Amino acid sequence: MISIKNNTISLHGRDISYIMTVGEHGDLLHFHFGKRLADREYSVPAKWSAWSPYAPEGHTLDNMPQEYPSYGYADLRPGAFSYTKGSMNGIAQLKFRGAEIKKGAASVPGMPCLHDGGAGAETVCITLADEEAGIEAVLAYTVFEEYNIIARSTVIRNISDSAVYLKSVYSSCLELAQKDREIIYFPGSWARERQLERCALKKGMRVNIANERGGSGHNMNPFAMIADKNSDESRGEVYSMSLIYSGNHSTNVMCAPNGSVRILQGINPDGFGWELEPGGEFASPQSVMCFSDNGFGGISRELGRLYRNKLCTSRWTHRERPILINNWEATYFDFDEEKLVTIAKKAKEAGIELFVMDDGWFGARNDDTKGLGDWTVNRQKLPSGLKGLAERINAEGMKFGLWIEPEMVNPDSELYREHPDWVIHVPYKTPAQSRQQLILDITRSEVRDYIIKSIKTVLSEGNIEYVKWDMNRPITDMPYPGYNHRYTLGLYEIAGALTSAFPDILFEGCAGGGGRFDPGMLYYFPQIWTSDNSDAAARLMIQYATSMGYPASAMGAHVTASPNHQNGRMTPLKTRADVAFAGAFGYELDITKMDGDEFEEIVKQTAFAKEIRKLVVEGDLYRLQSPFEGNHCTWEIVSPEKDEVFVMSCKIMTDTLCSEPFIRLEGIDESAVYTDTLSGKTYYGDELSRRGFMPEYDMKDFATVILHLKKN
């Protein structure tokens, strides 16, 4: 899988090769990332053009694709790292010093990363150094036999005898030769996360896909794709880069005047800084690069499988997820024990399996102005305590789970009154509040210890089988450069301590909805609340775009009330469930008010969700019609054996004319005959895939059609 032959280092995955060569002056050059090549020494040169005018003389690197470029000496394009030495700029030119192949996946100290689960991975660690400048870089590349990905991380070491100050350390660098390409990225905002954007990369352009709001952010996901112009879901060469990181990130794309592209991915250099004493080192997070010559769908299915098998560590990753009901949109803060038990009881009758008590159960938390940080149960609301409530919910035949927001504190709380200095702040300014809350300074060990101890106490109090871990504001007042990275390391320490102390609890991440939906959090939490916007029509776009970089099973998706609480839209109950089925399915509405036909419909929905949830956890997702491009949104999940298929198709606005009547299924067994368990109709695989099926939508806005096909 990895070989070193004279000056060539080659990594081969399932259908890909990643190849580097050591140039005649000792530079580590990029040669190829793409379709698999035979393992040998290669005949064409790594460099892109024979000469580079107006560049450093002699041995210039300005026209060379590199693995970890330095700025300012032989290359004047932005570099993968930068530093200062006292009042001087760090000018370095890293040279190859050696490479070592190891069995297994690389580990990244203090941070989540891919794991090999015992087999199928190899790593090469390549040491580069400039002894004059006193800097060494160790580049780790992991390749998996069964995947088309390369995972990269970097360690920078100070090998001089005085301190250096790192200003930027990217995790990976990918250089692509001249071609017409486009970038696909996922910006958004609260309640509108991960909207799909696509634009052409033109010569000379600089595009920074970045976030500096503290968490990985609603406003930009740490995932982007660079694709051949006109690529689509099944055609075109596509590269993706995902950062396994939950803090400020940057995917920095620079298009050279000759049309070649350099992409750097890692911690956002804005606000970053790190002092390295002599001998000190800094480790970057891991960046996952994927290649597909089958369009965006090839990337998504690869990442979906990769994350399920090699990233998520939860015992729940491959398990069918319980159908939950969350009381947030049913009660907000206005609840007591009886009300919760009544909801749980009715939910049980509907076939729901897990009751989740959201915000408002602790301290003086009767609204969002008080109580955060005080993790003791509010006995006025819940006289039986967590233990007693869990018992009552369990007695109804339901699992019990709860909401926490461990990183936060309200100024109006016991915790803040006791430790006002524990919040993130600069000494000369009152810290900014957001949602009336401040952030605990989890770079401090005593604060982490408090959080771990108090949440462990909560989770040991009763039979708690699920936790929703929220984080409801951006990070402001960061006191010094590099603070955000230390915060992120603190977060990982807390998440690691709690998830490993309670390995059977199903953890769901959340950050004001999907504000920290990233591969770093997925390492600990197998599912994440996708968005506070639970309107089915808005969710079509959010879930469609999220599925490009993440598995369906990672997306928390709930049926909520109509009119929707976030945008007032009215949608049929059927649509709300049909859209949510392709995720970690649940309800978030006052089920005690639902009777008659509506209740019966929910009973049917939960029964159906149970039938398809194994498929949602293990299947491959295909996007067939994009809500970003037309009036239809269709997705499909196919089991690995191709014997089971779920299709959801929505006609967004009703219309007498169907502009796209036929939908061709993908990834199915064309020689098979399938029966739809919902309608009893039989379909031939070749017809479904070559001609397509024609959904018969109801005559109303947001009408959906679903199919659940099983091989005869």
Ligand code: GLA
């Ligand atoms: C955030 C979450 C919601 C809910 C509230 C509770 O907004 O995204 O789902 O838990 O907090 O305060």
